[in-house]
Amino acid sequence: MQNNPREQWGSKIGFILAAAGSAIGLGNIWRFPYLAGQNGGAAFIFVYILCVISIGIPVLIAEILIGRTAQKNPVGSFKALTNSKFYHGIGGMGVVAGFVILSFYSVVAGWTLGYLFEAVNGSLLSYDLAEEASNHFSVLTHDPLWNIGLLAAFMLLTMGIVYFGVQKGIELGSKIMMPLLFVLLIGLMIFGLTLDGASKGLDYLFNPDWSKINSDVILAALGQAFFSMSLGMGAMLTYGSYLTKKDNIPVSSIWIAFLDASVAIIAGICIFTVVFATGQNPDVGPSLIFRTLPVVFAKMPGGWYFAVFFFFALTLAALTSTVSLLEVVTAYFVDEKGWKRKNAVIVFGSLVTLVGIPSALSFNALENFRIFNKTFFDLTEFISSNLMLPLGGFFIAIFVGWLWGFEKVKQLVKEGAEKLFDKFPWVMGYWKIILRYVAPILIIIVLLYSIGII
Ligand code: TRP
Numbered sequence: 001m002q003n004n005p006r007e008q009w010g011s012k013i014g015f016i017l018a019a020a021g022s023a024i025g026l027g028n029i030w031r032f033p034y035l036a037g038q039n040g041g042a043a044f045i046f047v048y049i050l051c052v053i054s055i056g057i058p059v060l061i062a063e064i065l066i067g068r069t070a071q072k073n074p075v076g077s078f079k080a081l082t083n084s085k086f087y088h089g090i091g092g093m094g095v096v097a098g099f100v101i102l103s104f105y106s107v108v109a110g111w112t113l114g115y116l117f118e119a120v121n122g123s124l125l126s127y128d129l130a131e132e133a134s135n136h137f138s139v140l141t142h143d144p145l146w147n148i149g150l151l152a153a154f155m156l157l158t159m160g161i162v163y164f165g166v167q168k169g170i171e172l173g174s175k176i177m178m179p180l181l182f183v184l185l186i187g188l189m190i191f192g193l194t195l196d197g198a199s200k201g202l203d204y205l206f207n208p209d210w211s212k213i214n215s216d217v218i219l220a221a222l223g224q225a226f227f228s229m230s231l232g233m234g235a236m237l238t239y240g241s242y243l244t245k246k247d248n249i250p251v252s253s254i255w256i257a258f259l260d261a262s263v264a265i266i267a268g269i270c271i272f273t274v275v276f277a278t279g280q281n282p283d284v285g286p287s288l289i290f291r292t293l294p295v296v297f298a299k300m301p302g303g304w305y306f307a308v309f310f311f312f313a314l315t316l317a318a319l320t321s322t323v324s325l326l327e328v329v330t331a332y333f334v335d336e337k338g339w340k341r342k343n344a345v346i347v348f349g350s351l352v353t354l355v356g357i358p359s360a361l362s363f364n365a366l367e368n369f370r371i372f373n374k375t376f377f378d379l380t381e382f383i384s385s386n387l388m389l390p391l392g393g394f395f396i397a398i399f400v401g402w403l404w405g406f407e408k409v410k411q412l413v414k415e416g417a418e419k420l421f422d423k424f425p426w427v428m429g430y431w432k433i434i435l436r437y438v439a440p441i442l443i444i445i446v447l448l449y450s451i452g453i454i
Contacts, residue, residue: 006071007166009242014171016255019064019230019239021174021320023260024181026108027228029267029314030289036268037275037282039220040212041204045268047218051225052261055442058434059231059393060253062400065413067240068249073331074234077241081404090395094234097388098328099348101233103356104380105325106158108286109318110150110360114140115290116315119297119307128298130280134291147360152353158322159349162330163342166242170323177316184313185266188306192273195296201272204282205265219446223386228260232389232396235324238331248417250427263317270310289314326352386450394443401435 009015036044070077075091078084118124127133140146161169192198226232240249271289274296275282284291297307326349333344358366362377371379400409410428414421421428 007242008244010167010171012247012252014167014175015239015243015247016252016259017178018170018174018320018324019236019252019256020259021170021178021317022230022235022239022324023228023256023321024178024263025317025321026105026112026314027224027321028260028264029185029317030108030112030286032224032228032264033268033271034285034288035220035224036205037272037288038285039217040209041272041282042206042208043210043212044217044221045205045265046208047213047221048224048264049261051222052229052257055222055434055439056225056229056231057253057257058431059226059397059439060229060236060257061250061413061431062396062435063231063234063236064240064243064249064253065400065409066396067234067237068243068245068247069412071241073241073335074237074328075332076335077234077237078399082399084403087395087399087403090392091234093388094232094237094392095329095332097233097384097392098235098325099352099355100380100384100388102158102322102325102329102352104359104377104384105318106154106322106352106356107147107151107359107377109315109322110147110152110154111141111290112311112314112318113154114146114150116308116311119304119311122304124294124307125298125303127294130278130291130295133294134287136294137287137290141363144361144364147363148357151356151360154318154322155349155353155356157319158326159345161319161323162326162349163345165341170327173323174320177320181313181316182263184309185263185270188270188310188313189266189273191300191306192270192277195273195277197277197279198273200276201274202269204276205268205272215449219449222442222446223390223450226389226393227385228264229257230321230324232391232393233328233384234392235328237396238328239324241331245415248420249413250417250420382450387447390443390447390450394440394447397435397439397443401432401440406432 009018066077066081070080072080073091074094075088078087078091115124127136161173163169192201230236243249271292272282275292278292278295280292280295282288293310294307297303300306326345329348330341330344333339333348334341358376359380362375366376369376374382
């Protein structure tokens with residue numbers, strides 16, 4: 001049914017930037033700081049880094065390897081590699097998870113776009129007290145039309161990029177947007193570091209109070225590592241499917257993880273230097289950046305520029321992530337159902353927008369509509385991030401570690417990475433142990449915990 005030859009990434013760096021673009025997003029700049037703030041700062045960050053290195057990278061390698069070998073979307077890949085209907089279903093769960101994550105993620109992404117507009121027209125600069133900035137956030141999110149309009153606007157941007165395909169859309173977009181994001185964030189970090197009281201923020205971020213580590217912190221950190229690296233639902237698998245055998249998967253994966261974690265830490269420095277310098281509370285939760293940052297933009301010289309830069313950077317970061325989510329759904333309909341890319345983008349982009357509407361209304365009209373005591377937004381986030389992603393990650397690790405045939409897996413992962421494995425032969429054994437035992441066991445513990453069984 002395939003009408004065109006499958007696209008490939010144009011270059012090695014194009015793939016790394018696109019995959020890093022998927023990984024780096026609201027997860028790093030919005031979710032990571034507020035989780036760190038709620039979980040005690042440095043101790044959480046330490047555990048998070050440990051999770052990225054020990055589990056995140058091995059599972060990332062596994063996901064990309066499946067995609068590169070099968071050259072397909074998540075469902076098509078499992079169909080190509082195994083007869084197990086169960087695993088075809090796991091691929092399907094990934095496509096559904098992509099759809100669901102996109103629906104709520106685009107709501108928050110819409111807020112960043114809304115804040116970008118406010119920054120540009122200068123109204124964001126009129127809140128120099130933390131309370132006023134907080135109130136302003138509540139007023140905005142209480143407006144149903146503001147939420148829905150921005151959700152739709154953000155989805156249109158996403159569809160625009162995926163529409164043009166792998167090289168001309170995703171790769172080109174990422175090549176422009178990612179370096180810009182790094183420059184903007186580093187500029188903001190330098191500014192944050194010059195504030196009076198910045199050292200309190202650094203202390204909070206880098207001086208761990210070990211007594212703060214408990215099971216909640218570990219679980220939040222592992223969940224964040226998965227979410228931030230876009231693992232568990234086939235986004236990285238799909239990006240891997242546009243790779244050739246010449247590409248070095250382990251080294252690319254280390255790069256992706258390194259860039260992803262660095263952006264989270266840099267964003268943490270930007271935000272906590274400001275939070276502490278302006279005497280605010282680090283543990284207010286998901287509204288953290290929207291409530292804290294306007295205060296400093298109002299006070300700082302050149303605040304307008306920084307506000308515009310920051311929300312522009314955040315919008316870009318979110319956009320390269322939403323693109324990867326829509327790409328999974330698109331690739332499925334293109335590979336498996338023979339759809340034209342452009343039609344798949346328009347139909348499913350519009351459907352995601354519709355499904356996102358109840359999430360956009362969860363902060364206003366549907367605030368009191370609860371299922372299992374959660375708003376629609378919280379429920380879709382919980383089901384996708386806390387259930388589907390860990391389940392997907394679990395079965396990916398089991399597949400590559402046990403079911404695929406490890407002798408074959410060894411040959412496949414070495415392609416493009418011969419030197420690495422010659423130089424560091426222990427890497428293979430380590431990877432195998434993580435995939436076979438460590439990752440599945442830890443993921444199961446996280447899963448059981450998040451549904452309240454332990
Ligand atoms: N990783 C992205 C972020 O940190 C979000 C994201 C994109 C994602 N694609 C994903 C999360 C796939 C989980 C699975 O913002």
